[in-house]
Each structure stands twice: as C-alpha cells, then as structure tokens.
Amino acid sequence: MSQTSVLYDLPGPRAIARNRLLGMITIVVLLALFGLLVWRMLDTGQFDASKWEAFGYAAIWQRILGGLLNTLSAFALAAVGALVLGFVLAIGRLSDHAWVRVPVAWITELLRAVPVLVFMMLLYYAMPVIGVRFSPFEAVVIALVAYNGSVLAEVIRAGVESLPRGQQEAGYAVGLRKAGVMRLILLPQAIRAMMPVVISQLVVTLKDTALGFIITYEELLYVAKQLGSTAGLDRPIIQSTIVIGAIYIVICLLLSWFANYLQRRTEASPKVQGPQKPLADDGVTDTQLLLTQRGVDGLPGKAGGQ
Amino acid sequence: MFGTLFDNLDLWGEALVGTLVLFFGGGLIALVLGFIIGAMRVSPVPIARAVGTAYVNLVRNTPLTLLFFVFALGVPVLAGTRMDFLLLAVCALGLYTATYVAETLRSGINTVPVGQAEAARAIGLTFGQVMGLVVLPQAGRAVIPPMMSVLIALLKNTTVAAGFSVLNLGSIRNYLSERGENAMFVLLWVAIIFIALVLLLSWLQRVLENKWRVAR
Numbered sequence: 001m002s003q004t005s006v007l008y009d010l011p012g013p014r015a016i017a018r019n020r021l022l023g024m025i026t027i028v029v030l031l032a033l034f035g036l037l038v039w040r041m042l043d044t045g046q047f048d049a050s051k052w053e054a055f056g057y058a059a060i061w062q063r064i065l066g067g068l069l070n071t072l073s074a075f076a077l078a079a080v081g082a083l084v085l086g087f088v089l090a091i092g093r094l095s096d097h098a099w100v101r102v103p104v105a106w107i108t109e110l111l112r113a114v115p116v117l118v119f120m121m122l123l124y125y126a127m128p129v130i131g132v133r134f135s136p137f138e139a140v141v142i143a144l145v146a147y148n149g150s151v152l153a154e155v156i157r158a159g160v161e162s163l164p165r166g167q168q169e170a171g172y173a174v175g176l177r178k179a180g181v182m183r184l185i186l187l188p189q190a191i192r193a194m195m196p197v198v199i200s201q202l203v204v205t206l207k208d209t210a211l212g213f214i215i216t217y218e219e220l221l222y223v224a225k226q227l228g229s230t231a232g233l234d235r236p237i238i239q240s241t242i243v244i245g246a247i248y249i250v251i252c253l254l255l256s257w258f259a260n261y262l263q264r265r266t267e268a269s270p271k272v273q274g275p276q277k278p279l280a281d282d283g284v285t286d287t288q289l290l291l292t293q294r295g296v297d298g299l300p301g302k303a304g305g306q
Numbered sequence: 307m308f309g310t311l312f313d314n315l316d317l318w319g320e321a322l323v324g325t326l327v328l329f330f331g332g333g334l335i336a337l338v339l340g341f342i343i344g345a346m347r348v349s350p351v352p353i354a355r356a357v358g359t360a361y362v363n364l365v366r367n368t369p370l371t372l373l374f375f376v377f378a379l380g381v382p383v384l385a386g387t388r389m390d391f392l393l394l395a396v397c398a399l400g401l402y403t404a405t406y407v408a409e410t411l412r413s414g415i416n417t418v419p420v421g422q423a424e425a426a427r428a429i430g431l432t433f434g435q436v437m438g439l440v441v442l443p444q445a446g447r448a449v450i451p452p453m454m455s456v457l458i459a460l461l462k463n464t465t466v467a468a469g470f471s472v473l474n475l476g477s478i479r480n481y482l483s484e485r486g487e488n489a490m491f492v493l494l495w496v497a498i499i500f501i502a503l504v505l506l507l508s509w510l511q512r513v514l515e516n517k518w519r520v521a522r
Binding site: 040115129 | 357380
C-alpha cells in the first residue's frame with residue numbers, strides 16, 4: 001500500500017477514532033449479512049444431516065472427481081491451444097507485410113468480439129446443420145482456444161511493442177534477420193515481461209470451462225446440478241454449490257497465486273525492463289493488462305509516448 | 307438467412323431488450339458496488355481494506371457460471387419463494403462485474419504519480435481536496451478506456467444468462483428452434499449482432515479516450 005498511503009496522513013487522534021468507527025460499521029454490516037445467510041439456511045433446513053449425507057458416499061466423490069477431471073482436461077488442452085494460437089496471431093499481427101497483418105488483425109478482433117458461449121453454441125448446435133458434429137468437449141475446447149488465443153495474441157503483441165526500439169535495432173545491427181530478431185531478442189523478453197498477465201488470462205480460461213455446463217459438457221458444475229437435483233439425496237443444491245464452489249475457488253486461487261509469485265519474481269529480476277510497474281499489494285489484474293495495452297501505464301517505448 | 311431475422315422480429319426484439327436490461331442493470335449494480343469496493347480497498351481503515359480484498363479475490367476466482375448457478379438455483383431455495391430469473395441474473399452479473407470495476411478504479415488511482423498527491427498535500431490541501439481536485443480527476447481519465455473494456459466484457463457475459471432461462475440474445479436459439487428455424491442462421495445472427503454492439507462500444511471507448519487523454 002506504499003502507493004496509496006500517500007493519499008492520507010498518518011492518522012491523528014480524531015482520524016483514529018473515525019477509522020475505528022468505520023471499521024466497526026464494516027464489521028456490523030458484514031455480521032448482519034452473514035447472520036441473514038445463516039438464518040435463511042437454518043430456516044430452510046440446510047444444516048439437516050440428510051442434506052449433507054450425499055458427501056459421505058465414495059460414489060458421489062467419484063462423480064465429483066470425474067467432473068473435476070473433465071474441467072481440468074478441457075482447461076489443459078484449451079490453455080496449450082490458446083498459447084499456440086496466441087503466438088501465431090501475435091506474430092501475424094507484427095508482420096511487415098500488410099497482406100498478413102491486416103487479415104490477422106481482423107480475425108483477432110472478430111474472435112474477441114463474439115462471446116465465448118455463443119461460439120460454443122455455434123460449434124455444438126449450429127455445425128451439425130452443415131453436417132459437422134462436435135462433442136461438447138471439442139466445442140468447449142475450440143471456443144476457449146479461439147477466444148483466449150486472440151486475447152493472448154494482444155498480450156504478446158503489447159509485450160513486444162513495449163520493448164525499447166533499440167533492442168530490435170541492435171539485433172539488426174549485429175546482422176540478424178527478421179526471424180532471428182523476433183525469436184532470439186524480442187519474444188523472450190516479451191514473454192518474460194508478460195508472463196504474469198498470461199497466467200491471469202489462463203485463470204479466465206479455467207473459469208470459462210464452466211460455460212461448458214450450458215452445452216451439456218459434464219464438468220464440475222454439471223455434476224453439481226445433477227447432485228443438487230437428485231431427489232434420493234434430498235436435493236442438496238445449496239450443499240453441492242458450496243462444495244463445488246470451494247473446489248473452483250481453490251484451483252483458481254492457486255493459479256492466481258502462481259501469477260502473483262511470477263509477478264514478484266519478474267519485478268525483482270534485472271533482466272526484465274518490459275512494461276513492469278509495481279502495483280500496490282496485489283498482482284496483475286485484467287485491468288493492468290488493459291492499461292498496459294492502452295499505454296496509460298506510462299510505458300517506455302511506443303505505446304506511452306504521446 | 308434473412309428470413310430467420312425478419313420473420314421473427316418479435317422474438318429478436320424481446321431478446322435484444324433482455325440483453326440490454328441485463329447489460330444496463332448489471333452495469334448499474336457493478337458501477338455502484340465497484341465504486342464502494344474500490345474505495346474500501348484504498349481506504350485508511352484496515353478492516354475495510356481486508357473486506358474489499360477478500361471480496362475481490364473470492365469473486366474474481368469464481369466462474370461467472372457458478373455465480374449464476376448460485377443466484378438462479380440457490381437464492382430461491384434460501385428465500386423459500388420463486389423469484390424473477392431476470393432480476394437474479396442482473397444481480398449475478400452486477401456482483402461479478404463489480405470486482406473488475408473496483409480493480410479498474412484502484413489501478414486508475416495507482417496510475418496517478420505519487421508526486422501529484424505529495425505536491426497537493428504539501429500546499430496544505432485536505433484529504434478530500436487531494437482526492438477531489440488532484441487525484442480523482444486524473445484517475446478518472448486514465449480509467450475510461452479500461453472501464454469501457456470491463457463494460458464490453460459485461461455485454462458479452464450477458465449471454466451466460468442463457469443457461470438459466472432468461473430470454474436474451476444468448477438463449478434465443480432455444481425459442482427459435484421451436485419455430486423450426488435453422489440453428490446456424492440464428493447463431494450467426496447472434497454473433498453478428500454482438501460484433502456490431504462490441505464495435506459500437508469500442509468506438510465509444512476510442513472517442514472518450516481521445517477526448518479525455520491525460521497529457522503527461
């Protein structure tokens with residue numbers, strides 16, 4: 001919080017009293033909300049043993065594990081595919097030839113503008129009309145690759161463009177060709193600098209696998225709905241939401257934590273002089289990525305130089 | 307292909323209205339709540355900061371679909387009554403997008419150079435004046451482009467309501483396939499409409515950005 005603490009003075013006696021009051025109000029509001037939740041859960045009998053019984057069966061956990069496995073396999077394949085597509089599109093957009101650059105730019109923009117869910121539906125419900133059938137798994141993975149690939153392409157491109165021009169010039173000066181400059185000089189630096197943002201985008205990919213539930217892909221959320229509507233288990237919809245929600249939050253937090261860790265490490269590394277700018281206490285956000293892309297972050301090089 | 311659109315204008319109209327209600331309703335909740343959370347995260351009250359951080363980290367690491375799931379299936383059970391799905395969907399979208407709004411505001415404040423606030427404090431301005439006259443006007447300008455991007459993401463996220471029986475552009479395929487329309491044409495039209503809406507918002511983003519650029 002070193003950046004924001006400059007906004008206010010060290011609190012004096014009156015400010016300390018006021019801050020304490022505000023803190024109390026926050027706690028009271030929070031307790032009230034929590035109390036409301038507990039009261040509603042008690043009132044509707046959510047703590048009854050019969051509602052939780054489902055989670056004592058090994059078979060149920062096997063189903064949950066199956067859902068988790070489906071979620072993770074879709075995520076893994078989509079992540080790899082998105083990275084590959086991201087590189088291809090980024091290099092295409094950085095091309096010197098307009099006939100490569102312009103179409104690739106259009107494709108990237110198109111892929112980004114269509115909602116992921118609509119893309120999944122196009123693959124799953126619409127393609128059979130022209131005789132091409134995709135399984136829910138394939139539809140989920142392809143849609144995620146297309147969307148996240150186009151976003152990652154912009155991230156990688158922003159990373160390359162934010163490098164000091166001298167890097168590229170030095171590469172040409174020692175006699176490298178375009179491909180060599182890109183492969184040996186620009187991309188390694190850009191990837192290093194952009195790694196935290198790339199990981200954050202992978203968190204988005206992981207979260208978006210949950211959209212597969214809507215096109216009947218049997219991932220975690222699908223399992224949650226099935227469990228929650230099983231009459232034989234007393235319809236534990238709230239309980240399965242809590243359990244599945246906890247699983248999602250834990251995996252995503254682990255990935256986010258990894259992004260933060262990388263962020264701290266890249267910041268400490270003297271090798272990186274990319275678009276790094278220490279944020280307050282918490283790691284990269286989509287916002288930071290957006291700011292970076294738009295060049296409002298006070299970047300060195302092209303983007304911020306108005 | 308054009309028949310799919312023009313023979314069913316009634317449904318397309320309703321779906322578009324559904325999407326717009328989700329967009330504006332969710333956007334309103336997101337902006338108000340996001341502003342409060344963002345303010346909490348930069349406030350001098352440690353508890354408020356902790357609550358803001360916890361909210362942002364928790365909700366941002368939850369899939370939007372799960373949030374919809376909670377609201378569409380969980381909240382009615384807890385409330386013990388049937389509830390309007392559209393209202394629940396607006397709440398889910400608003401609560402989810404609020405975290406992004408809060409983060410945008412916070413990093414907007416972080417883009418203002420420390421020296422600005424220091425200079426303002428040095429000439430004796432109070433906290434309110436530092437924020438109101440020096441920091442927030444600059445932060446507000448820096449925040450416009452990423453905030454528009456958050457809104458664009460919100461617009462695309464409205465389609466998730468399709469999984470929870472809210473009529474919008476994401477779910478219109480269900481309704482039109484009952485009328486025997488070609489799923490391919492329907493979904494292509496949906497994609498085209500979204501591309502048009504997103505281009506409109508990006509154009510607005512560019513206009514605002516150029517108008518309010520911060521000269522540094």
